[in-house]
Amino acid sequence: MISLASNRSKSFGLLPLLTAAGIVGNGIRIRMRLRRLPVLEPSTEPVGPAHRFLTAAGVRLDDATRRAASAHAARRGLQVLDLIPDGLPAETILELLRRYNPATFRSDPFAPARSASHAILADADVLERAGIGQFEMLEPTELAGIALRLKQYAGTSTDAALVPGLSALPDHSNVQRAWIRAVTDQPASAAELLTTFAGPPLTFAALVFGCAMANPVCGALAVLAFGLQPLLTSAGSGSITADISVRGVIGRTWRRPKVWAGAVREQSAAARSELLEQIEERRPAYETELAAGTQRFFEARRETCPWCGAADLSVRLVTADLLQHKPGRFTLEECRSCRHVFQNPRLSLAGLEFYYRDFYDGLGGPVTEQGFSLTKGTYLDRARMALPFTTPKSWLDVGTGHGHFCTAAREVWPQTVFDGLDRADAIEEAERRHWIRRGYRGMFPGFADEMAGRYDVVSMFHYLEHTREPFIELDAAAAALTPGGHLLIELPNPESSFGRLLGRWWMPWLQPQHQHMIRPDNLIRALTDRGFTTVAVHRGEANQRGSDLTWGLVLAVNAITYDPKLPWLPQTRLRNSPMFRAAQLALLAAAFPVVLVAWIADSVCHQVVRHTGGGNAYRVLARKERGTGVA
Incomplete structure (x- = not known):
């Protein structure tokens, strides 16, 4: 018994030690990011005629700073530059650099935009396309949202720099709230969400548990590491300072989770209020439609x-x-x-x-776009599939949405011009962002004559299964392609074993949106009938990580934890009661570790499937033979 207790104590004592190691490692990682931040250099050149400055209330940019920022942006080819005061407290710098990586931020058009929420330089053209009209006396939360939006309009020409001599705002709690707003509004992977929202409470729990319940010495080391993390991040970095007093070091252990909890609660309440307002605006229209039956x-x-x-x-x-x-x-x-x-x-x-209403736009628009922003690797895999077979000058992406694929694919095809087609108003936004050259809004067959022989590649990624008449869509693609052009199609695979195993809980069935679930051999036969030769088929390579077990569990949990106030749902006293909502939240919290395990299992299956074939999706690349017409 004594031996068992001793082993348990050692195991529990290991937890705060691992926590301390993680804290130190994260501090070193952030310190390296801080060293990569460029610093503005003085310049005598006048401010560029296209450059505008957006400033928070209480922030003043002198002429020297404006000239330095303008010269820096011109020298580096930047259209947007976030100006970071070098006088920010280390705590704020630490939080700022948790998700902003200077080494990769600019090259990734989908990287989350993080702003110090003090001042931003931006080109007039970018501001006009983004619809930004107010430049001064902005709240930090407003600047955080503007930075997010500007990144979408200047994806690979946005960056940040430290500004010597720029005074930081005295109320850093406003900057912290602005950062929380940015995190909740921006795309984030599961790992980022875990470290962002679960990190502080888990750290707090690990430290307290280690000190009080397991090994006081190891726990004390973890507390010390946590308290000194800002110093580790900022030591020797100019005017960036950290509170290294005994009160500051020890107090950070409970102060940081408290700040996080308050900021998240405040933002969640604001987001919920905004959502409820949008819901109530839509409710009368939905009630009128549903009164006539389905x-x-x-x-x-x-x-x-x-x-x-x-x-x-x-x-x-x-x-x-x-x-x-x-x-x-x-x-x-x-x-x-x-x-x-x-x-x-x-x-x-x-x-x-x-x-379709309020799924890809409206109420569901932000969530859907966040999801599209998290799959850059998939976009690159799709673009690379054509590398051995063609060098396209013009590429049409059908069902492009906001154009995420097109802007990512430029990394593979920098000289290719990308156009897009979609039914939703997202296509117009894609054009404003310059993610595509031209956007066609409407049904693909309706543009077939206008597009005849115009494109070297036409792509349809998870588009054909949504259409009413797939054969007509394939005819339109054949018409739009040049002789020798290529058609690239990706579809969910109805032959997937998970489709039968999970039944209605298999995400790729996606009812009621998916009209046709097309087998690979059927698709290839239809392409052959239209004068195409299939040159490549990807099965395991096209498998989408997380679309099986993870999304199956998400759908099952969503069946109980959905928002009862949605405008197309009947309103009842039970659904709107606090106890009902509390029960939903409790179930959601309980389901989180199960979904995490499912994600790990899906990741293992993903690696197996990529090497053995099969999977939940497939891609086909086919060449339109010269001299053939549309069947």
Whole structure:
């Protein structure tokens, strides 16, 4: 018994030691980032005619600082430059550099924009396209949001620099709140969210537990490391100072989690209030539409397969809208002859408008765009697939959304001109951001004549399964391509074993949006019929990490923890009661570690699938043969 207790004490004592090592390592990492920050140098050149300065209330930029900033931006080809006071406290610098990496920030168009929320230089053209009209007396939270927006309009020409002599705002709590707002508004990976929001409470718990319950000596070392982290980050860095008093070092242990908890609570309340306002604005329109019933959202059930015409059909899946929870039941049927899976009855045009609304735009727009911003590696894999086969001058991405693929693909194809097509107003935003050269808004077949023979590559990434008539879409692609041009398509794979294992909880079924789930052999046959030669097929390489177990669990949790105030849901006293919401939050907290385990399992499966084939998605690259026409 004594031996068991001793082993347990040693195990528990290891926790604060590991915590201390992590704190020191993170401090060194941030210190290296601080050393990479460029410092403005004096300049006698006048401020560039296109340069404008945005400043927070209480911040004054003298002429020397403006000239130095303008010269720095011109010399480095920057359109946006965040100006960081070198007098910021070490605590603020530490938080600023947790997610801002000077070595990679500029080259990554999707990197989260982090601002010191004091002053920003920006080109007039960028400000105009971003719709920024107020330049002075801004709140730090406003500057944080502006920095995020400007990064979208100057993705690889945005950076930051330290400004010698620029006075920092006295109220750093405002800067901290601005940073919290930026974190909640910006895309973040699971690891970033964990370190951002769970990091301080977990650190606090580890330190307290180590001191009080396990090994006081190891716990004391962890407390000391945590308290001295700002000093480790900033020592020898000019005027950046840290509170190294006994009170400052020890007090940081409980002060930092308290500051974080308060800032997160404040931001969450503000975001919730804004969301509820948008919900109530939309509620009357949804209530009016739903009063007429949902029958008009569906066409008559068809008796034959839309792919091969056979009449031998069976039900594959019946499910509901598991993401938005809009009313309706949706059926996927499978043709026993060609094994094509399709929605039957399919949505009418009115149904498509109803179920797509507030998903890619409106209420769901910010979350959807954040998701698209986290998959840069996938975008690069897609772009590289064409490398051995062509050097395109012009590329059309169909279903491009905001143009995330196009702006990422320039890293692979810097000389290629990218255009995009989409039904939503996101396509116009993509054009304003210069993520695409030209945006076409509408249905692809409607532009087929205008685009005839214009593009060397046409891509359709997770687009074809959303369409009503895939054959017509393929005809439009054939028409838009030059002879010898290439068509690149990525689709969910209905042959995935997880599709059968998870049933309605398999995310790629995505009802009611996905109209057709197309098998690879069926797609290749349809391309051959249209004069294409398939030159490459990616199966394991196209597998999307997290789309199986992780998203299956997310869908299951979302079935219970969805927002009961959504404007298309009936309002009841139970759903709006505090106890109902508290129970949802408790379930959400309990599910977090389970989802984390699912993510780890998915990551292992992802590596296996990439080397063995199969998976939840596939890509096909096909060449349009010269002298062939549209079938």
